[in-house]
Amino acid sequence: MKQKVIAIVGPTAVGKTKLSIEIAQQFNGEIISGDSMQVYKGLDIGTAKVTAEEKQGIPHYMIDIKEPSQDFSVADFQRNVKGYIATISEKGCIPIIVGGSGLYIQSALFNYNFSNEARDSVRTAQLERDLDKFGSMYLHNHLSQFDPDQAAKIHPNNHRRLIRAIEIYETTGKTMSEYQVEQKNSPYDPIFIGLEMERKLLYSRINNRIDQMMQDGLLDEVYQLYSNGLKNHQSMRGIGYKEFIPYFQGEIELKEAVDALKQNSRRFAKRQYTWFKNKMDVNWYSVTPNTIDEKFQTILANLAGMLG
Incomplete structure (x- = not known):
């Protein structure tokens, strides 16, 4: 009980x-x-x-x-x-x-779960460089490969959430969608x-x-x-x-x-x-x-x- x-x-x-x-x-x-x-x-x-x-x-x-x-x-x-x-x-x-x-x-x-372990400043900086170099659709397509549900929710121009969703998965092995279900x-x-x-x-x-x-x-x-x-x-x-x-x-x-x-x-x-x-x-x-x-x-x- x-x-x-x-x-x-x-x-x-x-x-x-x-x-x-x-x-x-x-x-x-x-x-x-x-x-x-x-x-x-x-x-x-x-x-x-x-x-x-x-x-x-x-x-x-x-x-x-x-x-x-x-x-x-x-x-x-x-x-x-x-x-x-x-x-x-x-x-x-x-x-x-x-x-x-x-x-x-x-x-x-x-x-x-606040995913404190997912904060990786080095990876964040790398993703920001990728964003500048390849554009937001490049990162959005990357996210859709492992977390299509979250990719459907996040607009490609919402760079902060886009990077965060990728970072959480790469650092914890769990997608943002999985965290949200748990919550x-x-x-x-x-x-x-x-x-x-x-x-x-x-x-x-x-x-x-x-x-x-x-x-x-x-x-x-x-x-x-x-x-x-x-x-x-x-x-x-x-x-x-x-x-x-x-x-x-x-x-x-x-x-x-x-x-x-x-x-x-x-x-x-x-x-x-x-x-x-x-x-x-x-x-x-x-x-x-x-x-x-x-x-x-x-x-x-x-x-x-x-x-x-």
Whole structure:
């Protein structure tokens, strides 16, 4: 029997945190953050990090495990989350992943192989020379000989993906198509619960949340990181942080920075929703501020059946 893992996904500000706590309380679960930015200490307000009060005693993982000066990759996330899933399962609890970072969650729950061993700078340079000398169709025809499925997907003018597909096969002996098939399989039995909200309502919630973040001290939080010389680090590239750098440098007004944050957050919500719709088999539930509690009860009842 594969270990069941509940994943709560959807766009920002839709109510994932609240639902995760209710599920954890009802089904003896422990929560793993699926947010790529909540791993950083000191990035609390801008990442909408769960508070001690909101946790209600439920153990949470993948929060505050990195200094803001450190990098953190998808592969790091995958390795850490798989370890936490094992730890939670050994305690007889249900692992619950909550977040909106689609690629990160996908990497943790499926056999996502990053093919690090396939990076061969010498061979890449040689393929780039072949591209210049013989043209893209020469490489495309070469790819089609051992990976016709991938050749059908990659346009000859997409030089980066073309070279990468050839390089992966020559270095690992596996085609990119084979890697992609493996990545559709999961070592777990994942149950995806998705929350969605009518766009106008969701965008209003996002705008209101950012106004509240500003009242809660977001500007001071970002300035603390900026003044510590972190503006070029990965932690400051996330939405909620990068928008204020031009303001601190005297290039824009504060209102422009806040407006940019709201716009970027709305766009990100749209991308999140599209990602989960296209990449994962999600059980979607549409909520509104007025129906969210009632809908949560429906989700809990449905989960009881899924968990047996």
